[in-house]
Amino acid sequence: MEEQRKKKQRKKRLVIGVAAVLLLSGYLYWQDNDLMQTEYTCNSPDVPAEFDGYRIVQVSDLHNKWCGKDQKRLIKAIREEQPDIIVLTGDIMDGNHPKVEPAARFCELAVKIAPVYFVPGNHEAMVKTEYRRALYDRMHACGVIFMIDRSVELTREEAAITLTGLESIRKADYFALKQISDAQTDFVVLLEHNPTDAKVFLQSDADLTLTGHTHGGQFRLPLIGGLYAPDQGILPEYDGGAFYDAGHMLIINRGVGNSGFPFRVGNRPEIVTVTLHRMEGGETT
Incomplete structure (x- = not known):
C-alpha cells in the first residue's frame, strides 16, 4: 500500500x-x-492642417523574426493601420545571427502598403559587410528610402513637414541639431534607433522623435517597468512608451524581435501608430 x-x-x-x-x-x-498595435496621438499646433490625421506606422527591432509565413501577421497588422508612411527605426537584422531574408522580405511587402523610410541600428552596424550589403541592396531595389543623416520634406497638398533620420546621435550631435534647426517646416519628425540620449531629443527642435533599441526592458513588471535595456543597464529610465518635455514627444518602440534574451515577459512585441493632430495653441502632447 x-x-x-x-x-x-x-x-x-x-x-x-x-x-x-x-x-x-x-x-x-x-x-x-502576440503582436500588439499601440496607438498614440501627437497633438501639436505646428502640425499643418493638411496633415491632421496623418498616420505614421513605426516598426523597430525586427531582429530576423518571422511573424507568420512570409511575414503575414506583421504585414496584416500594418495594413490594418492604413498608414501614410512606414518608418523602420533600426535593428531589422540581427547582428549575432545575421540573416537577410526576414528583413528583406518584410521590406518588399511593406513598400506595397506605403512609402518606407529606414534608419539603421547598432545591429546593422555590427554585421559583416557582405550581409549588410545584401540586405541594403534588396531594400534599395524595392524602394525603401534610407534616412542616414539626412532630411526630406513630406508633402500633402500645399503643406509639408520634415522627416530627419540619424544613424547615431552619439556621433552626430552637431549634424542632428543643425539639420533639425535648419528645417524649413514648422513640424519635424526625427528617426533614430537608440534613445539613450533621450534628453537630447526632448530638448531638440524635433516635435516628435521615434526610436527603439530597448526592447521595452525585455522583462516588464507592474509599477516598475523594464528591468534592463542596452546602454542604460538595470531599471532603465527610458524603456518604452511615450515621454514628453517642453512640447516635445519621444516614443520608444518596444520592438518586434529579440536578441540575446530569447524571450520576453510582460512585454509583448509591438508596432506603433502615431496619428498627427493639429491643435490650436499650446505645446505638443
Whole structure:
C-alpha cells in the first residue's frame, strides 16, 4: 500500500510538472508572438492642417523574426493601420545571427502598403559587410528610402513637414541639431534607433522623435517597468512608451524581435501608430 501511494504521488508530481512546463511554454510563446498595435496621438499646433490625421506606422527591432509565413501577421497588422508612411527605426537584422531574408522580405511587402523610410541600428552596424550589403541592396531595389543623416520634406497638398533620420546621435550631435534647426517646416519628425540620449531629443527642435533599441526592458513588471535595456543597464529610465518635455514627444518602440534574451515577459512585441493632430495653441502632447 505504501509503495502504491508513493507511486501515485510521483505520478501526480510528474503530471503537475509537465502541466506547469506546458503552461509556461505557452505563456512565453504568447509573449513573444502576440503582436500588439499601440496607438498614440501627437497633438501639436505646428502640425499643418493638411496633415491632421496623418498616420505614421513605426516598426523597430525586427531582429530576423518571422511573424507568420512570409511575414503575414506583421504585414496584416500594418495594413490594418492604413498608414501614410512606414518608418523602420533600426535593428531589422540581427547582428549575432545575421540573416537577410526576414528583413528583406518584410521590406518588399511593406513598400506595397506605403512609402518606407529606414534608419539603421547598432545591429546593422555590427554585421559583416557582405550581409549588410545584401540586405541594403534588396531594400534599395524595392524602394525603401534610407534616412542616414539626412532630411526630406513630406508633402500633402500645399503643406509639408520634415522627416530627419540619424544613424547615431552619439556621433552626430552637431549634424542632428543643425539639420533639425535648419528645417524649413514648422513640424519635424526625427528617426533614430537608440534613445539613450533621450534628453537630447526632448530638448531638440524635433516635435516628435521615434526610436527603439530597448526592447521595452525585455522583462516588464507592474509599477516598475523594464528591468534592463542596452546602454542604460538595470531599471532603465527610458524603456518604452511615450515621454514628453517642453512640447516635445519621444516614443520608444518596444520592438518586434529579440536578441540575446530569447524571450520576453510582460512585454509583448509591438508596432506603433502615431496619428498627427493639429491643435490650436499650446505645446505638443
